[in-house]
Structures are given as structure tokens and as C-alpha cells.
Amino acid sequence: MARKKVRLKDVAEKAGVAVNTASTILNRRPNSWASKETEERVFEAAKVLGYRPNRAAVALQAGRFSTIGLLIADLKNPYFTQFASLMGAALEEKGYNLVIENWRNDLEREKKLLEDFVHRDVDGVAAFVSDVGTHQEFLEHQSKLGFPIVAYAMPGAGLAHVDLVIPNFEMGLRQAAEKLHELGHRKFVFLSARSEGQRVGMRPALFRDAIASLDAGSEVEVIACGPSMENAREVGLRVLAGENRPTAVVALNDFTAVGIMRAATELKLSIPGDLSVVGIDGVPLGAQLMVSLSTVAQPLEKMAAKTVEMLIARIDGEEDQPQQRAEFPTEFIARESIGPVRS
Known part of the structure; x- marks a missing residue:
């Protein structure tokens, strides 16, 4: 049998007060003139009956839903x-x-x-x-x-x-480009992980421009993939196979950077010995990975x-x-x- 809904009227009757008084007390409105004893009686009645106020009605009275x-x-x-x-x-x-x-x-x-x-x-x-x-x-x-x-x-x-x-992202990506260039990297992949139909955005171009300003001979290839870790892993298995692979991958976010790291592990590539990986976002998880993830942090x-x-x-x-x-x-x-x- 369905439980009968407790109404404000039921609380008021049990506490021996008017419905308006019960409403004022339960909603803790500042215009209550009730005594402390009356307030305690109303709250006790609501507790015993299991009364739950109608949030929509309370919001309507207050003018907001909080x-x-x-x-x-x-x-x-x-x-x-x-x-x-x-x-x-x-x-x-x-x-x-x-x-x-x-x-x-x-x-x-x-x-x-x-x-x-x-x-x-x-x-x-x-x-x-x-x-x-x-x-x-x-x-x-x-x-x-x-x-x-x-x-x-x-x-x-x-x-x-x-x-x-x-x-x-301009400053963070420039800092990443400078550090990778300093470490000797000249062949890069930027993994642009986006939903189907979604535009690429500015991050790949910002990184490419930063590298170009450091060394016109460096190569940055932007490769698209889906937004999941598995999408990034699948692309990574293809991109990192063979001798002409990049030495560094920058992923659109930390989430897909983990997929690239997984692909490198499956291909027996060491990180960072064979491949450097950078993510973007700065999620706390990145610092706790077995090989902690470098990132452009927000x-x-x-x-x-x-x-x-x-x-x-x-x-x-x-x-x-x-x-x-x-x-x-x-x-x-x-x-x-x-x-x-x-x-």
C-alpha cells in the first residue's frame, strides 16, 4: 500500500496551530511571531509525521530554487x-x-x-x-x-x-613547446580529441605556432580522434608503430593523453625514453599515474x-x-x- 502523503495541514493540526503559522515556522521565515515553545511543537509534529515540504512551493515563495x-x-x-x-x-x-x-x-x-x-x-x-x-x-x-x-x-x-x-592556453602551450624543444624534440603529433562534428578549436594551432617560432624545421602533425581514452589508444597504436613515429605527443586533454600512454606501453615503448607525452587540463589524477603526466594546467x-x-x-x-x-x-x-x- 502506498504511503499517504503528509500535508502541511496535518502538521498544523497535530501541533495545534494555524496552517499559516506552521508554514512560517517550517520555512524559517523571519516574520514569525510564534513562541519558542510553539516552534518546537511544530518541528516535532513535522518530524513525527515525516513531513517533507514541497520544494517547488517553497521556491515559488522565495523567488528562487537555491x-x-x-x-x-x-x-x-x-x-x-x-x-x-x-x-x-x-x-x-x-x-x-x-x-x-x-x-x-x-x-x-x-x-x-x-x-x-x-x-x-x-x-x-x-x-x-x-x-x-x-x-x-x-x-x-x-x-x-x-x-x-x-x-x-x-x-x-x-x-x-x-x-x-x-x-x-597560449602561455601554457608555449611553455610546453619550449621545454620539449629544449629536450631535443623536433617531430610532434598533436592529438585533437573531439566529438564527431565538433570544431577543432585553438589548442592545436597555438602549439603549432609556438613550435614554429622556436624552430621552423620542426614538424607538428595534428591528428584527429574521438573523445574517449580508447579512441586515443587506437590512434596511438597506429601513429606510434614503425620507425617514423613522433618523439613527443601532445594530447588535447589529460584524459586522452592516458590513452596514448597505454598505446605506447603496448608497443613496448618507454615513457619518456622513447616517447614524451603531454596532456592538457591539469587533473589531479595525472600526478598519480605510474609515470606522472606532464600537463598544461588550468x-x-x-x-x-x-x-x-x-x-x-x-x-x-x-x-x-x-x-x-x-x-x-x-x-x-x-x-x-x-x-x-x-x-
Whole structure:
């Protein structure tokens, strides 16, 4: 037999108070004139009966849901889980909850979830989208309507109204290029791990330009693969076989860099003796691998905190406040996965 739902009226009757009084006390509204004894009686009645307030009704009264949405590309990628953990902790300090949706590297699902999120019981959304340009019309429209959205974009993103958090990879990739060049590397592969139909983005070009500025004779081949670790492993088995293989691979993210490292191991190549590997993102897992992963690290904690700050400012502020933009430099962290080229 289904359990009968306990109503606010039932709590009020058990506590011997009016329904409005019970509502004021249970929602801890500051305009309560009830005595401490009455408050204790109402809370005790709610506990005994197992009363659970209707969150939608409470949100309607308060004018907000105290919940933020986070849209990510891949729940399996530790970059996104680390960011979600940091953002959730920062929101909790502000009295907000976090709801996560995962578009699973599927661009059609991404579009649907982004458009659905604004109609959910959330006060704002932070969105990792495949390409801000693709979603520009929707993002701009929602921002103009006053719905708080923070998107993650590359420098130069042409959005005029949407609040943006921008990781700038130019410095970190230049540092990586300089270190690899110093170690004698001249033949590189940049593994561009993207979803089907997704544009390449700026990271490969930034690395290629950095290498070209150091040595015009160096070779950087950009090779596409899917977004999973297994996709990177399969490409790695092909690219690293034979004598004409690169001496260094830079992967679009740490996640797929692990796939390249696995392929090298299967081919009996030592890291870093036969192959140097660099990832991008700076997830904590990279430092704990058997061969720790060198990476171009994003300041994830600062980015998550700034995201929360932007959303809360938009929720609490005026609708016509100017666009908020925060740009964060990246930094190359050299670890065990890189070394000098063997003569």
C-alpha cells in the first residue's frame, strides 16, 4: 500500500496551530511571531509525521530554487568531475545545490540539454559547450531575458552579453613547446580529441605556432580522434608503430593523453625514453599515474570559484548589469612523462 502523503495541514493540526503559522515556522521565515515553545511543537509534529515540504512551493515563495545547473561534456572525463566537485563545494558555502547534466560527447544531446536546462528548477546554469559560436543565438537570447548563464570559451569569443570564463592556453602551450624543444624534440603529433562534428578549436594551432617560432624545421602533425581514452589508444597504436613515429605527443586533454600512454606501453615503448607525452587540463589524477603526466594546467579551483561568484552576482543583481568576463592563464607542469630525445 502506498504511503499517504503528509500535508502541511496535518502538521498544523497535530501541533495545534494555524496552517499559516506552521508554514512560517517550517520555512524559517523571519516574520514569525510564534513562541519558542510553539516552534518546537511544530518541528516535532513535522518530524513525527515525516513531513517533507514541497520544494517547488517553497521556491515559488522565495523567488528562487537555491540550485545551479552544470552542463558538462563527459562524466567519465576527470576534468569535468573535478570541476563539478570544486564548483559544488563553492556553491554549498553560498547555500546552493548543484545539479549536473552530461551531454556524453553527443552534440544533439548537448543542444537539447542546454535548451531544457533553462526550464528546470534552477536559478542559473554554467555550461561547457562544444562551441559557443554554435549556441550563440540561444545563449545571447537567454542572457538578454535575464537568465543567469556562464559559458566556458576561448579568448576572442564573440558573445556580447553572456558571462564568460575563459581559460587561455597560449602561455601554457608555449611553455610546453619550449621545454620539449629544449629536450631535443623536433617531430610532434598533436592529438585533437573531439566529438564527431565538433570544431577543432585553438589548442592545436597555438602549439603549432609556438613550435614554429622556436624552430621552423620542426614538424607538428595534428591528428584527429574521438573523445574517449580508447579512441586515443587506437590512434596511438597506429601513429606510434614503425620507425617514423613522433618523439613527443601532445594530447588535447589529460584524459586522452592516458590513452596514448597505454598505446605506447603496448608497443613496448618507454615513457619518456622513447616517447614524451603531454596532456592538457591539469587533473589531479595525472600526478598519480605510474609515470606522472606532464600537463598544461588550468587553475580549476579559481575557475570554479569565479563561476559561482558570477552566477550569484547575476542572481542577486540587476538584470541590465554589464557582461562579466574572467580570463585565466594556464601553466605547464613538467613531470615524469617527458624527457630528452634519445640520440
